[in-house]
Amino acid sequence: MTETLNPSLNQAASEPASKELPGLPPGAEAVIALRGVAKWYGDVVAVSDLTFGIGAGVTALLGPNGAGKSTVLNLVSGLIRPSSGTVQVLNRAVPGDTTVYRDLGLAGEQEQLYGSLTGREFVHLNAILQKIPQPDVATERTIALVDMTGDANRQVGGYSKGMRQRIKVAAALVHDPRVLLLDEPLNGTDPVQRASLIALIRRLGDEGKTVVVSSHVLSEVERFARNVLVIVNGKLAAAGDFRTIRERMDERDHIIRIRCDDPRRLAAALVVDPVTTSIRMEDGRLIAETNDVRQFGRLVPQVARREGIRLFEMQPVDESLASVFSYLVGS
Amino acid sequence: MATLWRLLPVTTLTVRQFSGGRTARLALVLSLIPALFAAIYAARPWEVTPDEFLIGLFRELIVPTLLPIVVLLPATAAFGNELEDGTLPYLLMKPVSRLRLVLGKYAAVLLVTVPALLAGLIVTALVASRGMDVGDLGRILVAMAAASVAAAALLGALFLLVSLVIPRALLAGIIYIFAWESLLGRFLPGVRAISSREYALKVFDGILGDDLSTAWNAALTMLVVAGVCLLLAVWRLRSLQVD
Numbered sequence: 001m002t003e004t005l006n007p008s009l010n011q012a013a014s015e016p017a018s019k020e021l022p023g024l025p026p027g028a029e030a031v032i033a034l035r036g037v038a039k040w041y042g043d044v045v046a047v048s049d050l051t052f053g054i055g056a057g058v059t060a061l062l063g064p065n066g067a068g069k070s071t072v073l074n075l076v077s078g079l080i081r082p083s084s085g086t087v088q089v090l091n092r093a094v095p096g097d098t099t100v101y102r103d104l105g106l107a108g109e110q111e112q113l114y115g116s117l118t119g120r121e122f123v124h125l126n127a128i129l130q131k132i133p134q135p136d137v138a139t140e141r142t143i144a145l146v147d148m149t150g151d152a153n154r155q156v157g158g159y160s161k162g163m164r165q166r167i168k169v170a171a172a173l174v175h176d177p178r179v180l181l182l183d184e185p186l187n188g189t190d191p192v193q194r195a196s197l198i199a200l201i202r203r204l205g206d207e208g209k210t211v212v213v214s215s216h217v218l219s220e221v222e223r224f225a226r227n228v229l230v231i232v233n234g235k236l237a238a239a240g241d242f243r244t245i246r247e248r249m250d251e252r253d254h255i256i257r258i259r260c261d262d263p264r265r266l267a268a269a270l271v272v273d274p275v276t277t278s279i280r281m282e283d284g285r286l287i288a289e290t291n292d293v294r295q296f297g298r299l300v301p302q303v304a305r306r307e308g309i310r311l312f313e314m315q316p317v318d319e320s321l322a323s324v325f326s327y328l329v330g331s
Numbered sequence: 332m333a334t335l336w337r338l339l340p341v342t343t344l345t346v347r348q349f350s351g352g353r354t355a356r357l358a359l360v361l362s363l364i365p366a367l368f369a370a371i372y373a374a375r376p377w378e379v380t381p382d383e384f385l386i387g388l389f390r391e392l393i394v395p396t397l398l399p400i401v402v403l404l405p406a407t408a409a410f411g412n413e414l415e416d417g418t419l420p421y422l423l424m425k426p427v428s429r430l431r432l433v434l435g436k437y438a439a440v441l442l443v444t445v446p447a448l449l450a451g452l453i454v455t456a457l458v459a460s461r462g463m464d465v466g467d468l469g470r471i472l473v474a475m476a477a478a479s480v481a482a483a484a485l486l487g488a489l490f491l492l493v494s495l496v497i498p499r500a501l502l503a504g505i506i507y508i509f510a511w512e513s514l515l516g517r518f519l520p521g522v523r524a525i526s527s528r529e530y531a532l533k534v535f536d537g538i539l540g541d542d543l544s545t546a547w548n549a550a551l552t553m554l555v556v557a558g559v560c561l562l563l564a565v566w567r568l569r570s571l572q573v574d
Contacts, residue, residue, distance in 0.1 A: 079420055080572040101426045110417030114344065116351030121336075127338045129425040135337075171421070 021053030023229050023239035030088075031179055031210040032076055037085035039071055046071040047234040050085070058205035060231035060242070061214040068234040069214040070109050073181050074213070077106045089179055102130065105172035109183040111164065112209070115157030119148055119167045122156050123174050130175035142170040147196055161188030169197065179210045186220060191288045198224045234296035243268060253277055254293040258286040259313040260304060339423065341435025342442065345409055349443045352412075354405050358443055361401045362451030365393055369459035381463045382471060387534065389475050390456055394482065394529045395516065397450060399508040402483050405443045407500040408488030409436040410568075414494075419573050429568040433491070433561055448479045470539065477546070478535035485527050485553040488560035495567040527553070553567040 011177055021030050030053030037050040045066040061069045074080045075087050078095030086093065092100045114122055123143055127135035135191045143152045146166040151159070161218060172180060182201070186194050201224045204211050215221050221228060222242060228243070230238040236243050260266050267279045270288060277289040277295050290296035293316070304311045333412045335343045349355040363389055372384050379387065413419040422432055460468045477520050494500035516526035523529045537546025 075573060077420070077424055079423065080574060098426050098428065101424050104424070106420065106424055108417070108420055110420070112416035112418055114348065114418060114421075116347050117344075123337065125340055125344060126421065126425075128337055129422070129427055131426065 017107050021051065022236065023052040023059070023227070024055050026039065026229070028053075030174045031055055031090060032087045032212070033086075034072075034075070035086050035088075037075060037082045037087060039075060040083050045234055047075070047231070050236055051270055052229055052236055052239055053213065054210060054229070055206050055227075056205075056210050057227060058201055058211045058213060058225045060221040060228045061212055061231060062218070063214075063216060063231035063237075065216050067216075067231045067232055069216075070183055071234070072231060073106065073108070073183050073212065077108075077181055079103065102175065103178040104181070105175065105177040105179070106181045107165070107168040107172040107183065107185055108181075111161070113156040113159075113164060113168070115155065117156055118153050119143065119156050119159065119163075119170075120152040122167060123152075123170045126171040127174045132175050135174075138174050138176070142174045143167075145173065145200060146170045147193070162193045164195065165189055166197065169200070170225055173204075178207070180204060180212070182211065182213045184214055186214070186215065186217075251289050253289050254296070256288050256290060256293070256300075256311070257315045257317045258288060258300060258311070259284075260286070261310040261312070262307075265307055266300075266304060266309050269307050270300065273299055273303075275299060302331060335574055339438065341427075341432055342413035342438045344385070345436055345439030346442055348412065349405055349439065353406075354408050355443050355447075357404055358401050358447040359450065361397060361404075362447040363454060364397060365389075365451055365455040366458055368392070369455045373458050373461055381460050382467055384459055385471050385475075385537075388455070388459075389452075389478075390532060393452075393475075394531045394535070395513045396508060396538040398479055398482055398531075399486050399512055399527070400505070401451075402440070402444050402486040403490050403501065403508065406440045406487045407494040407504055409491060409494065411494040411500055411544060414573070416539065417573075423568075423571075423573060429565045433568060437487060437491055437561060440491060441483060444482055444483050444487065448483060452476060452479060464485045465564055474535045474538035477538055477550070478531045481534050481550045481553045482527050485530070485557045485560075488557035488564070489527075489565060491566040492560045492567065495564055495571065499513075 021035075023045045024030055033138075034050045034052055038048040039046045040048075048113055048224050050072065061072060063069050071080070076089060076094065078087075078089075078100070089092070089100050090103055094100055094104075114125075117125065120139060120143060124135055124139045127138045127191040132138055135331055140149075146169050148163065148166050148170060151163060152257055156164065159167065165188055169182065172182070185197055185201075189197060192330055201211055201213060205224070213221075213225065225239065226242050228238070228242045228245060229236060232280050259264065262279060263284065267281065267286050267288075271283075275290050275292045276299075277291050279286060279288045281287075288296070299315070300314060301311060346355075349358075367383075368388060372381075373395065376384075390560040411421070413422070452472065456468060456472050456475070490500065490504050493503060497503045511522060512526050512528050516528050517523070530553050533549035534546045534553075537543060
């Protein structure tokens with residue numbers, strides 16, 4: 001698995017062959033390939049310099065809100081055209097070739113569905129438009145896949161957000177596409193629905209389908225994808241194996257807030273250890289910076305026990321998505 | 332119904348959306364407004380004969396104003412609503428040609444507007460026709476129906492195209508109807524020559540005056556322009572970007 005951090009490493013000088021695209025495991029074929037893609041609206045740049053490949057299996061498109069994830073999915077699905085660069089799905093150019101939609105499904109971010117249709121009619125309509133041989137059978141199969149059989153005869157206008165998400169996934173899956181794009185599919189779902197959708201996503205990946213799932217929740221992504229593409233400010237910030245990227249993120253300096261009954265003594269004991277980069281007091285709490293968060297996590301309780309200090313709380317203060325993403329783009 | 336879904340999914344979907352919302356009902360209510368005038372006339376007839384009343388109503392109210400509005404509502408909603416609420420990708424991301432999508436939507440517009448217009452014309456004619464010769468009434472009705480269908484075909488295609496090109500298509504359509512068709516088309520010969528009103532009235536007058544070639548030529552012109560509008564709509568849909 002190749003991991004890439006920072007966009008400068010991802011930019012291809014010329015059009016790379018499919019196997020050389022960032023984000024692809026060694027030897028894997030790109031099912032989706034973006035080369036030098038940029039999209040702007042007037043003066044506003046939505047995404048730029050995007051060059052990456054996505055192979056079979058589940059790939060998470062990770063990034064904070066507004067980073068450009070939906071733009072990427074819209075580019076891949078051919079709903080918008082790149083201002084520059086090329087987008088290919090299964091070696092076919094999008095947009096342009098409508099036959100690609102036989103192999104491509106999208107559950108987009110839009111909330112609205114055809115409110116006057118029932119869930120079953122909505123999925124069935126998608127099956128008919130896909131011109132599959134047995135639309136009735138496919139409809140029932142996919143409705144069952146997303147656990148919506150019991151509510152399939154209700155009008156989608158009355159569905160909860162979680163139910164809409166699931167019926168959208170069913171509609172995107174009804175023609176059994178080789179490539180499935182899911183834009184924040186877990187938004188609005190309850191824990192049971194979430195677990196069920198995650199299991200479905202993993203199963204589809206295991207079956208060899210190419211599933212791209214966008215998300216802005218790091219902990220969520222861990223549960224279904226090994227391969228991630230991190231988009232920040234419209235650029236590719238990192239691509240590759242999720243755990244390796246996570247480990248690299250762990251190697252940066254972390255800031256930890258510590259609450260205890262004797263902060264001054266604890267600070268004096270910690271500052272002599274080389275893993276403590278700096279330490280200061282703030283509102284009666286210690287703010288420590290460390291270059292090895294795992295080691296520091298072991299050190300603090302040991303020191304506290306040795307010095308007879310009561311430890312109340314240890315909390316990372318820079319673990320927000322924004323700080324992680326900022327780290328990834330090196331800003 | 333299941334067969335309709337299979338054969339004409341886009342049309343069936345669009346008609347369902349029109350029926351589920353206010354569009355179809357509004358088209359029918361607007362189509363019946365002339366019947367209200369006919370009822371007033373029937374209750375207290377003024378100094379015109381029923382056939383003069385019907386012809387006047389058709390020429391001055393239905394063709395320049397009411398008919399375009401009845402067509403405008405579903406024609407701009409057919410794609411416009413889906414563009415607005417973000418559901419259009421469900422149609423665009425299918426292995427369906429853009430021509431089929433446009434024709435499916437266009438058929439839905441005609442399926443909603445033409446029956447509503449015809450119903451309005453029939454009710455209006457029946458209400459206003461007290462003492463009228465059945466043959467004369469039939470002839471006026473046929474002329475009105477033919478002109479209305481031709482005008483609906485033209486305006487349906489035109490407004491469908493406009494909805495794919497202009498974000499506020501409904502507003503643009505209303506301005507067009509009142510400024511171009513109803514006002515300027517009435518007084519300026521140059522504008523009149525390129526208004527749907529002029530051609531619809533040629534069809535109407537041609538059938539009433541037994542000048543079928545004039546009626547046919549006018550109807551044909553309208554259908555050709557409608558065809559051009561539909562082709563432009565297909566071209567526009569191919570290049571349309573949906574966020």
